Amino acid sequence: MSIFNYKLSNTLATIMFGTALTFTGCGSDDDDDTTPTTEVETGENTEVETGENTEVETGENTEVETGENTEVETGENTEVETGENTEVETGENTEVETGENTEVETGENTETETEVETGENTETETEISSNGYEFSQTAIQNVSGEITEDTTWTNDKVWQLSGSVNVIAPAVLTIEAGTVVTGANGADYLAINTGAKIHAEGTAESPIIFTSLQDLAGQGAVSQWGGLTILGNAQSNKGTSVYEAGTQNFASESADANGESSGVLKYVQIKYTGFEVEADKELNGLSLAGVGSGTEIDHIEVYVGGDDGIELWGGTANLSHVAIIGAGDDSLDWTDGWTGTADHVYIHQTENVTSDDPRGIEADSNGDNPTLEPISNPTISNMTIVADDENAQQGILLRRGTSASISNSIVVGSREKSCLEFRDSATLDTQPIFENVVLGGGCSAHFGGDDGVEADGVQNQFEAGTNNSVSDEVDPMAIAQSYEGDDYIGAFDPNAESKWTDGWTHEFIQPKFVQ
Template identity: 30%
Template structure:
């Protein structure tokens, strides 16, 4: 009987343990509720930064779509640059105050435990520069230099400017002589400027006006004068009230210094002593080929962006931005070489007399009407070589009024132009001249145009003077020139970048498959060792050489800090 009782007890124990195991297994198999994701902020890096800089916010449960997050810094909404689930990069907004950072994402709002501090950047000291300094100078990036009136770097002295330095040109009201002359920097013969900026720290010449108040012609601009030949009489005055005359020199290898990674903004004013004879953003008189010029941007010039008056200087990687008159002007016997230049225009701003992309001539209006200019100072005529230029005016149908031609060639110029693009001008190419001038240069081959693309023009080719429209058109379309006129119906085939005409943030790299990426003319003058051999037409292939050092919104840039 006792044995039966023990067996019964053991059976009850087994059943009890089985029930517990089944219950536990059932509990394990049942799905568990998923915890609700929690939005949180774990760190801010850096925790102190000035307005306009970027900071990184790390945490949890952020939306990977930047627009689906809302961030406030001291109560002011910030712009989100990039977003992942655990990291947001934002710009410290104008008006932000010291205080916590908050993030709203996924229907939740989190606030940082620590406060963010808006740093107040220090304002650089300002050093005024005036007159002529008979000493070598070195301008440093920790100081802003204010040019008042005409400032000259005379013969046998050198101005060295460190990367990242800002130089401001004062308006006429600050002329120390009381003559109402705007600030202008002039490098005289045998003087030198060594302005070697970098892509990360370009050297900037700009207006002395405050943010939002700057305009074309606020100051005079930058002028270099060398000892290479100019085909003008020795008594010819310089433009813009610059002292001295051209004189007679033929030192083709002259060296006026170096301009690399330099921006020149809001220059080209007229001066009271020369009201109709403006300087350009960068004006070059008789500058020799031992001078180095590359990576230079001229913005908002009230005259031409770049002006070559005689000389032999070469240049690469140039940017002309939102100028008033011509972008590339050559005159007075310039025979240098230029490659890779891009111009972007504001179609609402131009010269009522007719702004051009490239303008090249050899003598002044009303002069030498019966024939080419007589040989002077060792140079018979203007004969530069340009290659890989891109000019963009109207993105839509161009209108007549402020603009004339993408290429305007007259008065006995013997320019050669290769592998270049001109888009959105009323006229594409305008050839003007006499039988013994421009026409003779076309016939002899001294003037040479090959690999040219004209697009979005009202009249692709125009001739005036003794050059008829038919003669100009036949020349442009001649066998072996590989020139191209793109009809309005085919403009999309050029496959421009979507941001090509975006004034404040352009991107000029053509899309893959663009016909601009092939078809470049080779040989002849462009075979010169100065020129980089490329297969594309226009200023860009796949290398975005304007990246990082240019500025397409100088109106809003704070140059004081």
């Protein structure tokens, strides 16, 4: 059940991008049943204005096109209704303004199309109302190119990314609570480059939403825009690297910038992302490359993306209260020497699978030389990993020399592979630490090994930790409730009256096996 539903219906798409100008005349009560239909096409500099209490209705299969510089204004109490299969196209510099109490309804299969120049101050005005929710945004503002000075995106607009938008040092991009940022295709993404900052601090009542333009019309789906990328100067075991998104390199061989701040992300939704820049180089929901520990990342939801939910390349970034739901590939992925922390992490692998090896966690240190320093070695606590899809692979896969310290966590769910697997002896040699961890039911096996590591070796390392166990139970909350330690295990306190996901996330999907 959607707890904080920001979906907008086709109503929004139609009123944002065009107003139907084909009018159906209404005869008197004495007229026959034949309704005359007028087709109206406007050229350049055309102004159409309706008075108060005007009703405008278009029939099925109506095509409406406006030329350049067309102004359409409706008075108070105007009702506009379009039938099925209506196509509306607006030309350049079209302004659409609606008065008070305007009701707009679109039928099925309504297509809207617009050509929008990505210059300054391109906006379309509307009052947005859909599915019983009222929204404060009254315009779409298109942005593109580089941001080189301090800039604020206000919450009275929808900010539409046009291509890659790069924030360049020393600029700070501030995004107000309650702001909506959209992309329309995979080439649309936001990159905070090295030395620049983002300050996106939402609240539980007014989260900041990064989503697809299609989502505003109620048609959100996987891989509809690129995603959010942050590049920093913190240490990586590959030194300075080139990232597939952004205009600058990231990370460093030195630890001097490990405490660097790239800004703030709080109470943020990131939805419907994922784009392949080139073979084996994809944009994720949230990409953190060389990001330092001074960056505040707290209360983040990544929802239904085409590639990984969150991926980290080196750095010392710390994550807190993170929900990753419906990642197409791996939910949490790290490599290149990440040594930060993650606490209160909820991973739900749904049936939205776009790869052949989707994992709850896929973790590496360095694929070329697994002994290079710094070794990936994050500290993770209070994590829950569940899976609904039988094609889901390992709950946790540690490989290529990574280590980790994982505590107070639960791994369960329907999956084709094991709950916990080590791949290669370099990983086993790092002796990952487990404490108060339960591997539950639903996995093909509790332990797995590959590339020179046997499952028994993984089990031995797991049992060398403190208070770890295996179980056939598949309900993570039941596991958490039965835990008898001083603290609780899993992402959510089983005795709390609410979850930290309540109120600000797009949707919290209960796993199928606990519904």
